Amino acid sequence: MKLFKILKLMLNYCGLIVLLFSTAAWAADKRSSFSLQFENDMLGNGTDQHYTHGFRLSSTHEEKREDALKALQAIADQLPGMGAECAEDINWLYNFSVGQNMFTPLDIWDPFPIEDDRPYAGWLYFNFGLSADKRDIKSNCKKIKQLSDTLDTLELSLGVVGPASQADHVQTLVHDVFGGVDPKGWGHQLKNEPVVNLTYNRQWRFAGEEQDHWDVIPHAGFALGTVYTYANAGATVRLGQALNTDYGPPRIRPSVPGSDFIKSGPKPDVSWYLFASVEGRVVARNIFLDGNTFADSHSVDKYPLVGDVQTGAVLRYKDMRLSFTNILRSREFKKQQESSEFGALTLTLMF
DSSP, X not given: OHHHHHHHHHHHHHHHHHHHHHHHHHXXXXXXXXXXXXXXXXXXXXXXXXXXXEEEEEEEEEEOGGGSOHHHHHHHTTSTTSSSTTGGGSEEEEEEEEEXXXXXXXXXXXXXXXXXSOOOEEEEEEEEEEEEEOTTOOOOOHHHHHTTTEEEEEEEEEEEESGGGOHHHHHHHHHHHHOOOOOOOGGGSOOOEEXXXXXXXXXXXXXXXXOOSEEEEEEEEEEEESSEEEEEEEEEEEEESOGGGOSSOOOOSSSOOOOSOOOOSSOOSEEEEEEEEEEEEEEEEEHXXXXXXXXXXXXXXXXXXXXXXXXXXXXXETTEEEEEEEEEEOOOBTTOOSOEEEEEEEEEEEO
């Protein structure tokens, strides 16, 4: 019986996996990366609560700017450093990703609505991303010179919140197969709603002269849409080896940004680094706290200011990167008993 349930759980994700890896054939003659991200509070405080699980598969390819989604190009034209001017001097990266996030209150064994705690909610999404990587670019273009060693990332997310996200079935199956409390309150989750979101971040990399053992990466950006609307800013400090190969490990939004792609070029076969990051967000909308946009649903009073502190380590062997991150997130709503803690594991492979 448990074997059948495990197979059923794998089938829930197989469509997403096939979609992501099918992009490899589309970009077979280009350098590509594939990332598998797993975030869970069991890797943090060891309990199911708040942001309890996130799963993301991503595929990133070196492309020409005109090969990206037309909607992303039109939006990128309005952003400095991502316009068509001097585009031939920039390393453009196009990203596809699919993922699922789930959110629960503290007492998942309670079958009744818990007014003072956050709603049950699931989110299934497809992301389309365009990045402008300006590391080590030699260009006579004034705009590019001013933005050297920066990474601009623009993402368009399309998806669904509610029972159609299948988050309730996934959590129930996982707890049944691997052990855990049977979640009783998914009948009160947010209602089905199609959602759209736009996210933008810029990262600046500052490092010492002629060495690659430490750097500081400030970042700033925003999100706009029916899922999240916020402005964010923060910074990452890293210490280790071959830091110029990336901008830090990727995370599931909202989060400190990183990079799915690992830069090619001369580097040692084995390298590592440690990192610490902070981010603050001014939040105008969070559907997982504010409730459904077009229907009545459970909601709680959120805090407009949310902060993340994260620490972690990255190990790279040739074109494989493994990272672990521990995240502490400040309280997000007014009756939340304590801050959130969860962990993130990411595996990236380059081809």
